[in-house]
Amino acid sequence: MGGCGSSPTQVSLDQTKNLHTLSSDRIVKIAMIGDQGLGEKSRKLLRVIKRQNADLLLINGDFDYKNDPYGWERMNRDILGEDFPIIAVLGNHDLPQYDAYKDIITRWNNNPQLDCKGDPGVRSDCTFKGIQIVSSSPGIFPDQSSEIDQNYIHNAFAQSTSPWRICQWHKTMHDMQTGTKEDETGWGVYEECRENGAIITTGHEHAYARSYLLSDIPNKQVASFSDIYDIEKGKSLVLLSGLGGLSSRHLRHDGYWWAHKENLDTGTDAGALICAFNLDNRQSSCYFIDENGETKDSFTLRTHL
Numbered sequence: 001m002g003g004c005g006s007s008p009t010q011v012s013l014d015q016t017k018n019l020h021t022l023s024s025d026r027i028v029k030i031a032m033i034g035d036q037g038l039g040e041k042s043r044k045l046l047r048v049i050k051r052q053n054a055d056l057l058l059i060n061g062d063f064d065y066k067n068d069p070y071g072w073e074r075m076n077r078d079i080l081g082e083d084f085p086i087i088a089v090l091g092n093h094d095l096p097q098y099d100a101y102k103d104i105i106t107r108w109n110n111n112p113q114l115d116c117k118g119d120p121g122v123r124s125d126c127t128f129k130g131i132q133i134v135s136s137s138p139g140i141f142p143d144q145s146s147e148i149d150q151n152y153i154h155n156a157f158a159q160s161t162s163p164w165r166i167c168q169w170h171k172t173m174h175d176m177q178t179g180t181k182e183d184e185t186g187w188g189v190y191e192e193c194r195e196n197g198a199i200i201t202t203g204h205e206h207a208y209a210r211s212y213l214l215s216d217i218p219n220k221q222v223a224s225f226s227d228i229y230d231i232e233k234g235k236s237l238v239l240l241s242g243l244g245g246l247s248s249r250h251l252r253h254d255g256y257w258w259a260h261k262e263n264l265d266t267g268t269d270a271g272a273l274i275c276a277f278n279l280d281n282r283q284s285s286c287y288f289i290d291e292n293g294e295t296k297d298s299f300t301l302r303t304h305l
Protein backbone atom coordinates (compact mmCIF):
# COMPACT_ATOMS: atom_id res chain seq x y z
CA MET A 1 0.00 0.00 0.00
CA GLY A 2 1.32 3.49 -0.80
CA GLY A 3 1.47 6.29 1.75
CA CYS A 4 2.34 5.95 5.40
CA GLY A 5 -0.70 7.31 7.27
CA SER A 6 -3.05 4.51 8.30
CA SER A 7 -6.37 6.30 8.54
CA PRO A 8 -6.72 7.73 5.00
CA THR A 9 -5.79 4.33 3.55
CA GLN A 10 -8.30 2.60 5.81
CA VAL A 11 -11.12 4.89 4.67
CA SER A 12 -10.23 4.15 1.11
CA LEU A 13 -10.11 0.38 1.69
CA ASP A 14 -13.52 0.37 3.38
CA GLN A 15 -15.04 2.33 0.55
CA THR A 16 -13.50 -0.02 -1.96
CA LYS A 17 -14.95 -3.10 -0.27
CA ASN A 18 -18.45 -1.66 -0.58
CA LEU A 19 -17.91 -0.58 -4.12
CA HIS A 20 -16.89 -4.05 -5.27
CA THR A 21 -20.53 -4.99 -5.41
CA LEU A 22 -22.30 -1.65 -5.46
CA SER A 23 -23.65 -0.30 -8.70
CA SER A 24 -26.11 2.48 -9.27
CA ASP A 25 -26.82 5.26 -11.72
CA ARG A 26 -24.79 7.64 -9.58
CA ILE A 27 -21.75 5.38 -9.32
CA VAL A 28 -19.93 4.86 -12.59
CA LYS A 29 -17.31 2.13 -12.64
CA ILE A 30 -14.63 2.37 -15.29
CA ALA A 31 -12.10 -0.43 -15.77
CA MET A 32 -8.74 0.29 -17.45
CA ILE A 33 -6.42 -2.28 -18.99
CA GLY A 34 -3.78 -2.44 -21.71
CA ASP A 35 -1.63 -5.04 -23.44
CA GLN A 36 -4.39 -7.58 -23.38
CA GLY A 37 -3.65 -10.74 -25.38
CA LEU A 38 -6.07 -13.57 -26.11
CA GLY A 39 -4.99 -16.11 -23.51
CA GLU A 40 -6.58 -17.61 -20.44
CA LYS A 41 -5.35 -14.80 -18.15
CA SER A 42 -6.84 -12.21 -20.50
CA ARG A 43 -10.19 -13.99 -20.32
CA LYS A 44 -10.02 -14.52 -16.60
CA LEU A 45 -9.39 -10.82 -16.07
CA LEU A 46 -12.36 -9.88 -18.27
CA ARG A 47 -14.56 -12.13 -16.14
CA VAL A 48 -13.32 -10.31 -13.02
CA ILE A 49 -14.13 -6.96 -14.66
CA LYS A 50 -17.61 -8.23 -15.47
CA ARG A 51 -18.16 -9.54 -11.93
CA GLN A 52 -17.05 -6.19 -10.51
CA ASN A 53 -20.04 -4.63 -12.31
CA ALA A 54 -17.89 -2.30 -14.39
CA ASP A 55 -19.92 0.02 -16.60
CA LEU A 56 -17.23 0.85 -19.14
CA LEU A 57 -13.90 -0.66 -20.22
CA LEU A 58 -10.93 1.34 -21.51
CA ILE A 59 -8.36 -0.68 -23.47
CA ASN A 60 -5.09 1.25 -23.63
CA GLY A 61 -3.68 -0.34 -26.80
CA ASP A 62 -1.88 -3.54 -27.86
CA PHE A 63 -4.94 -5.70 -28.20
CA ASP A 64 -4.34 -9.36 -29.07
CA TYR A 65 -0.73 -9.58 -30.37
CA LYS A 66 -1.87 -12.06 -33.04
CA ASN A 67 -3.19 -9.69 -35.68
CA ASP A 68 -6.56 -11.26 -34.99
CA PRO A 69 -9.00 -8.34 -34.69
CA TYR A 70 -12.12 -10.47 -34.90
CA GLY A 71 -10.83 -12.98 -32.35
CA TRP A 72 -10.14 -10.04 -30.05
CA GLU A 73 -13.56 -8.56 -30.64
CA ARG A 74 -15.18 -11.97 -30.01
CA MET A 75 -13.32 -12.52 -26.73
CA ASN A 76 -14.37 -9.15 -25.32
CA ARG A 77 -17.95 -9.51 -26.55
CA ASP A 78 -18.38 -13.09 -25.34
CA ILE A 79 -17.36 -12.21 -21.81
CA LEU A 80 -18.58 -8.63 -21.36
CA GLY A 81 -21.70 -8.85 -23.54
CA GLU A 82 -22.67 -7.54 -26.96
CA ASP A 83 -23.71 -4.07 -25.78
CA PHE A 84 -21.02 -3.43 -23.17
CA PRO A 85 -19.36 -0.05 -23.81
CA ILE A 86 -15.63 -0.20 -24.63
CA ILE A 87 -13.26 2.60 -25.65
CA ALA A 88 -10.04 1.27 -27.20
CA VAL A 89 -7.05 3.13 -28.58
CA LEU A 90 -4.45 1.62 -30.92
CA GLY A 91 -1.05 0.43 -29.72
CA ASN A 92 2.07 -0.30 -31.77
CA HIS A 93 1.18 -3.99 -32.11
CA ASP A 94 -2.20 -3.12 -33.63
CA LEU A 95 -0.94 -1.33 -36.76
CA PRO A 96 -0.70 -4.39 -39.11
CA GLN A 97 -4.50 -4.82 -38.90
CA TYR A 98 -5.23 -1.11 -38.62
CA ASP A 99 -8.34 -1.08 -40.83
CA ALA A 100 -10.08 -4.00 -39.11
CA TYR A 101 -9.42 -2.63 -35.62
CA LYS A 102 -10.70 0.75 -36.76
CA ASP A 103 -13.93 -0.86 -37.98
CA ILE A 104 -14.43 -2.60 -34.65
CA ILE A 105 -13.65 0.48 -32.55
CA THR A 106 -15.88 2.62 -34.76
CA ARG A 107 -18.79 0.28 -34.06
CA TRP A 108 -17.95 0.30 -30.36
CA ASN A 109 -17.83 4.13 -30.30
CA ASN A 110 -21.36 4.13 -31.73
CA ASN A 111 -22.63 2.42 -28.56
CA PRO A 112 -25.75 4.37 -27.50
CA GLN A 113 -24.30 4.81 -23.99
CA LEU A 114 -21.31 6.71 -25.41
CA ASP A 115 -21.19 10.12 -27.02
CA CYS A 116 -18.03 10.09 -29.16
CA LYS A 117 -16.51 12.30 -31.79
CA GLY A 118 -13.18 12.22 -33.61
CA ASP A 119 -11.26 9.38 -35.23
CA PRO A 120 -12.06 6.10 -33.41
CA GLY A 121 -8.99 4.35 -32.00
CA VAL A 122 -6.68 7.22 -32.97
CA ARG A 123 -7.90 10.53 -31.54
CA SER A 124 -11.36 10.60 -30.03
CA ASP A 125 -13.32 12.51 -27.43
CA CYS A 126 -16.04 10.49 -25.70
CA THR A 127 -18.39 11.24 -22.85
CA PHE A 128 -19.86 8.50 -20.69
CA LYS A 129 -22.34 9.56 -18.00
CA GLY A 130 -20.69 12.96 -17.71
CA ILE A 131 -17.12 11.60 -17.59
CA GLN A 132 -14.94 12.76 -20.47
CA ILE A 133 -12.43 10.34 -22.00
CA VAL A 134 -9.95 11.73 -24.53
CA SER A 135 -7.99 9.08 -26.41
CA SER A 136 -4.90 9.83 -28.48
CA SER A 137 -1.91 8.22 -30.20
CA PRO A 138 1.37 9.89 -29.24
CA GLY A 139 4.33 7.89 -30.58
CA ILE A 140 2.21 5.39 -32.52
CA PHE A 141 2.41 6.75 -36.06
CA PRO A 142 5.99 7.49 -37.20
CA ASP A 143 4.83 10.23 -39.56
CA GLN A 144 2.79 12.06 -36.94
CA SER A 145 4.24 14.36 -34.30
CA SER A 146 2.91 14.12 -30.74
CA GLU A 147 2.08 17.81 -31.07
CA ILE A 148 -0.96 16.69 -33.06
CA ASP A 149 -2.10 14.69 -30.03
CA GLN A 150 -1.29 17.50 -27.63
CA ASN A 151 -3.33 19.96 -29.72
CA TYR A 152 -6.19 17.49 -29.91
CA ILE A 153 -6.21 17.09 -26.12
CA HIS A 154 -5.98 20.87 -25.66
CA ASN A 155 -8.99 21.47 -27.89
CA ALA A 156 -11.00 18.62 -26.39
CA PHE A 157 -10.74 20.12 -22.91
CA ALA A 158 -10.95 23.78 -23.94
CA GLN A 159 -14.71 24.01 -23.45
CA SER A 160 -15.06 21.08 -21.06
CA THR A 161 -17.36 21.28 -18.07
CA SER A 162 -16.79 17.64 -17.00
CA PRO A 163 -15.87 17.16 -13.34
CA TRP A 164 -13.97 14.00 -14.31
CA ARG A 165 -11.55 13.81 -17.22
CA ILE A 166 -9.46 10.89 -18.41
CA CYS A 167 -6.61 10.89 -20.95
CA GLN A 168 -5.97 7.54 -22.56
CA TRP A 169 -3.12 6.45 -24.83
CA HIS A 170 -0.75 3.53 -25.27
CA LYS A 171 2.95 4.50 -25.19
CA THR A 172 4.96 6.21 -22.46
CA MET A 173 7.93 8.27 -21.46
CA HIS A 174 10.74 6.25 -19.83
CA ASP A 175 10.07 7.72 -16.37
CA MET A 176 6.33 7.05 -16.63
CA GLN A 177 6.81 3.27 -16.83
CA THR A 178 8.69 0.71 -14.73
CA GLY A 179 10.48 -1.34 -17.38
CA THR A 180 12.84 -0.58 -20.25
CA LYS A 181 10.58 1.47 -22.52
CA GLU A 182 12.24 4.58 -23.91
CA ASP A 183 10.88 8.10 -24.27
CA GLU A 184 8.26 7.67 -26.98
CA THR A 185 5.47 10.20 -26.49
CA GLY A 186 7.10 13.49 -25.51
CA TRP A 187 6.03 15.27 -22.33
CA GLY A 188 3.57 17.62 -24.01
CA VAL A 189 0.63 15.20 -23.91
CA TYR A 190 1.19 14.42 -20.22
CA GLU A 191 1.43 18.10 -19.34
CA GLU A 192 -1.62 19.04 -21.38
CA CYS A 193 -3.70 16.49 -19.47
CA ARG A 194 -2.31 17.55 -16.09
CA GLU A 195 -3.02 21.21 -16.83
CA ASN A 196 -6.62 20.24 -17.53
CA GLY A 197 -6.97 18.08 -14.41
CA ALA A 198 -7.27 14.86 -16.41
CA ILE A 199 -6.22 11.49 -15.05
CA ILE A 200 -3.66 9.88 -17.40
CA THR A 201 -3.83 6.16 -18.16
CA THR A 202 -1.46 4.35 -20.51
CA GLY A 203 -0.21 0.85 -21.35
CA HIS A 204 2.84 -0.42 -23.29
CA GLU A 205 4.93 -1.58 -20.33
CA HIS A 206 3.43 -4.79 -18.91
CA ALA A 207 3.08 -3.59 -15.34
CA TYR A 208 0.87 -1.46 -13.13
CA ALA A 209 2.11 1.74 -11.52
CA ARG A 210 0.32 4.62 -9.82
CA SER A 211 2.11 7.95 -9.41
CA TYR A 212 1.63 10.37 -6.57
CA LEU A 213 -0.23 13.60 -7.26
CA LEU A 214 2.05 15.51 -9.64
CA SER A 215 2.25 19.25 -10.32
CA ASP A 216 4.98 18.91 -12.96
CA ILE A 217 5.30 15.59 -14.77
CA PRO A 218 8.62 15.99 -16.69
CA ASN A 219 10.33 17.06 -13.45
CA LYS A 220 8.37 14.57 -11.35
CA GLN A 221 7.31 17.25 -8.90
CA VAL A 222 5.11 15.61 -6.26
CA ALA A 223 2.31 17.84 -4.94
CA SER A 224 1.15 15.36 -2.28
CA PHE A 225 2.15 11.89 -1.03
CA SER A 226 -1.38 11.11 0.17
CA ASP A 227 -3.45 8.19 -1.10
CA ILE A 228 -6.30 10.69 -1.29
CA TYR A 229 -5.75 12.73 -4.43
CA ASP A 230 -7.10 16.25 -4.82
CA ILE A 231 -7.32 16.66 -8.57
CA GLU A 232 -7.54 20.11 -10.05
CA LYS A 233 -6.23 22.00 -13.04
CA GLY A 234 -2.45 21.63 -12.75
CA LYS A 235 -2.46 18.56 -10.48
CA SER A 236 -3.13 15.01 -11.59
CA LEU A 237 -1.65 11.51 -11.63
CA VAL A 238 -0.34 8.90 -14.05
CA LEU A 239 -1.74 5.36 -14.04
CA LEU A 240 0.19 2.80 -16.03
CA SER A 241 -2.15 -0.15 -16.53
CA GLY A 242 -0.54 -2.64 -18.90
CA LEU A 243 -1.33 -5.96 -17.22
CA GLY A 244 -4.31 -6.87 -19.40
CA GLY A 245 -3.26 -10.51 -19.62
CA LEU A 246 -0.49 -10.99 -22.16
CA SER A 247 2.42 -10.98 -19.71
CA SER A 248 3.96 -9.33 -16.67
CA ARG A 249 7.46 -7.88 -16.56
CA HIS A 250 10.18 -7.31 -13.97
CA LEU A 251 10.73 -3.94 -12.34
CA ARG A 252 13.60 -2.34 -14.27
CA HIS A 253 13.16 1.38 -13.63
CA ASP A 254 11.89 2.91 -10.41
CA GLY A 255 11.36 6.37 -8.97
CA TYR A 256 10.23 8.28 -5.88
CA TRP A 257 7.16 9.48 -7.82
CA TRP A 258 5.47 6.06 -7.75
CA ALA A 259 2.96 5.46 -4.96
CA HIS A 260 2.32 1.81 -5.80
CA LYS A 261 3.66 -0.74 -8.29
CA GLU A 262 2.56 -4.20 -9.37
CA ASN A 263 4.63 -6.33 -11.73
CA LEU A 264 6.29 -9.72 -12.03
CA ASP A 265 8.47 -8.99 -8.98
CA THR A 266 5.41 -8.42 -6.79
CA GLY A 267 3.88 -11.67 -8.06
CA THR A 268 1.17 -10.08 -10.20
CA ASP A 269 0.52 -11.60 -13.62
CA ALA A 270 -2.55 -9.68 -14.74
CA GLY A 271 -4.90 -7.08 -13.36
CA ALA A 272 -7.23 -4.18 -14.04
CA LEU A 273 -7.50 -0.75 -12.53
CA ILE A 274 -11.11 0.04 -11.65
CA CYS A 275 -12.36 3.45 -10.53
CA ALA A 276 -15.84 3.92 -9.11
CA PHE A 277 -16.78 7.55 -9.73
CA ASN A 278 -19.46 8.84 -7.38
CA LEU A 279 -21.23 11.56 -9.34
CA ASP A 280 -22.91 12.95 -6.21
CA ASN A 281 -19.92 13.65 -3.96
CA ARG A 282 -17.17 14.13 -6.59
CA GLN A 283 -15.11 11.28 -5.14
CA SER A 284 -13.85 8.16 -6.80
CA SER A 285 -12.66 4.98 -5.10
CA CYS A 286 -10.11 3.21 -7.27
CA TYR A 287 -8.55 -0.22 -6.89
CA PHE A 288 -6.27 -2.54 -8.79
CA ILE A 289 -7.61 -6.08 -8.86
CA ASP A 290 -5.81 -9.12 -10.26
CA GLU A 291 -7.20 -11.92 -12.41
CA ASN A 292 -7.90 -13.97 -9.27
CA GLY A 293 -10.07 -11.23 -7.81
CA GLU A 294 -7.52 -10.07 -5.23
CA THR A 295 -7.34 -6.31 -4.59
CA LYS A 296 -3.70 -5.18 -4.58
CA ASP A 297 -3.95 -1.41 -4.43
CA SER A 298 -6.57 1.16 -3.51
CA PHE A 299 -6.76 4.94 -3.39
CA THR A 300 -9.25 7.79 -3.53
CA LEU A 301 -9.64 10.61 -6.03
CA ARG A 302 -11.45 13.87 -5.31
CA THR A 303 -12.15 16.26 -8.14
CA HIS A 304 -12.08 20.03 -7.76
CA LEU A 305 -12.83 20.76 -11.41
Ligand SMILES: [Fe+2]
Nearest residue numbers: 062091092204
Ligand atom coordinates in the same frame (compact mmCIF):
# COMPACT_ATOMS: atom_id res chain seq x y z
FE1 LIG B 1 3.09 -1.50 -26.86
